[in-house]
Amino acid sequence: MTTYSLSSTSEKMKLNNKIEDLQKEVPKTSFCPILSSTENLTELYEFLTAYLGSDHYLLLMENHVIVMAPVKDAFKIASGLSTALTENFYKNHTVLYYRNPCTGSLLERISELQDTSRSIVQSDLKGSLYAVEDLFLVRILEQISKEELSKFLETKRSSYEKLSYELRLTVKTFIEESLSMSRTSKVLFIHRNTLTYRIQKIHQITGLDIRNFQEALQLLTLSYFV
Template sequence: MTNNLMTFFPSLQVLSEYPTELNEDDYTFHNPQSHTWISIRKTEVTNREYGLLSSIYTEIKSRTAVNDLTSTKWLNFLKSAGPSPLNEAESVRIIQLYFKENNINEADITEACRAFFGDSMQLLFISSQSAYLIEKQTTYLCTVEDFSSFIAALESDFYSKARLYIGKFQPVNSHFPQHFSTEKDWFLNSIERHRAERIYTMENSFPFHLIQEMSEDMKHVLVKEILIPIDYDLELLQTVQLFFENGFNASITAKKLHIHRNTLQYRLAKFHNITGIPVRQFDGALVAYCASLIAEKH
């Protein structure tokens, strides 16, 4: 597609990252399918061609000078292409937002952020599907419950379904861009797994990345000792997984599975009888949980 466009627009450039500086002489569009951006000289584009490009891609337009300057500083810093926008002694965390729709209304999202967080957050729009919230470390820190209420409001008030990743506070020094790059990769990998979570953290993302880094020999042990004996029984695997994720709380686990507590006890006992692994003990539950994550990849 891009090669074909180059035939008609010789000035076309393909960008792999959000353009931090927009040239007023160019049209800039976002391609959500390839997650790339293209810029084309306005003088090469007719009104009809502009209409076609706008119907296929999402146009990226300049924002107000102050916000654009602040955003540019942050985006350059996160790419290790500029100095820190803040004193290096200060600490911030980045909350990454990913929207199901690829044509989010920036005005609506900005309004929602201002209503929920006031001036405590710096909002950066990255693409037509993603944005960052930058939170300084102060005496009051937003909680998981705050963010849960925020994305619930986005859905109810603006019909925008979102997922978010709550980063860890770090000093905004030269090491911060690498720290954030890791968090960005973790969030992307979590989204690609299509899990039901709406809010991600290092804690609930770590197990999946641990499995990714696990050697094939170790994975084979779990397959041989657990997955093959239970014949990859998804019902049993989901049960032990939720039992672990809910802190061995039988009542909460049964409620989330929509089953009676006696049914839950039966499934846990069945898993124990087949594998010999006691999932009511932490070490046994941990091994069973890892096996359930391996099964998900299959």
């Protein structure tokens, strides 16, 4: 197993050459990296090799394993991988993917995945499967003192914890769909009136109106840490 790194120019060139070789094999396919990590990296690499049927599209990094996935299949592969890891008792794992097509160089995207993964660890987020696009706020919150963040969480934690799984999923989806009633209803397979009822229920329980951008950010922050 070759271990890759972004620690020096020569290491970056070696990784970039590997990526270019993969791209040449399937020139009509656009790749996007998926980051996965657990406590035992070697064991994870072996698991991923068995899960994917080959290690051909795996890149073993110093602290993570990168799966080079076709852009159109990124979410399917990432969610399936996270489910498989959970079912095989890898409870403490992280899977990071891009919801939108990658822009810029793949080396930059891998570097961004690694930075975001460190933010997840430092922030002690709840969960295991994340889209990079959803964690932009977490990177911003790193600039806030832990005391201020803890104070905010303590004032809202008890009310947020009263939300059912259904309502928490509504919070997450509504924000992912840019506060769009129609798109959220479609994704959740519910009637618009049902969504309106859920939004009112969330407001009633937490005191936060998710239709308001500032209050939606507060709910998003709570969804990360509670």
